Amino acid sequence: MYRLKYDCNAESYAQQAVNTCRKTELPGHALGGHKQNLFIFNNPRASQQQAVLFVGFPKKTSVVIEDEIFKAIATWWSQLARFGMRSNMMFHQSEFKRGARNVLNWAKMAWWSTQRVGCAARNCGSYYAVSCMYSPGGAFVNEHVYRVGAVCSDCHGGQCDGQALCRW
Structure with a gap:
């Protein structure tokens, strides 16, 4: 599993997705090769600045993140x-x-x-739409989310960071 890097191209696709104020994910052909997660929450009083993206990159923003984004x-x-999910x-x-009891969103985030x-x-009026795009994404049928094994055992050239994620 790789340490994620923030990508402005992926952000632009996420912005295009939320600009539509759709409550469903965009069709695959509209994602530019990314995989999308979408979250709708009802808090129209939150500011646009508070509804800023958050993916664990503290240098990306110094804004105090709204609880709904963490949610x-x-x-x-x-x-x-x-x-x-199956142990393998x-x-x-x-x-x-x-149905609603799936791991599709998690798989896009955790895909190896x-x-x-x-x-x-x-802000879509009565709700906020939050979207994240992942590249290349995941959720490919009959493939492993990641191979079960020793931490960092699949990192190229032993490139493992202090949080047990592969560097690339």
Whole structure:
């Protein structure tokens, strides 16, 4: 699993997505090769600045992040703990048939080859739309989210950082 880098191109696709104020993810052909996570929360009183993207890059913004943004990221990441997955981390077609109890958003974030992320938020009147785009993304059927094994064992040339993530 790679340490994610913030990507302005991915952010531009996320911004395009939230600008539509859709409550559903964009079709795959509109994502520029990215995979999308979308979170809708009802808090129209939050400012645009408070609804700024947050993906764990403190140098990207010094704004105090609204609880709802943390909730979006935490909700996506918590899918694995809440809904579970096979212990071999193989992503099966059945994930798409689990309704709301799936790990699709988590898989896009945790996918072994995901290296870049960009996010955006927009006030859509009665709600905020928050979207993050991942590149190359994940959730590919019959592939592993990541291979189960020793930490950093698949990092190229032993390029492992202090948080057990591969450098690239």
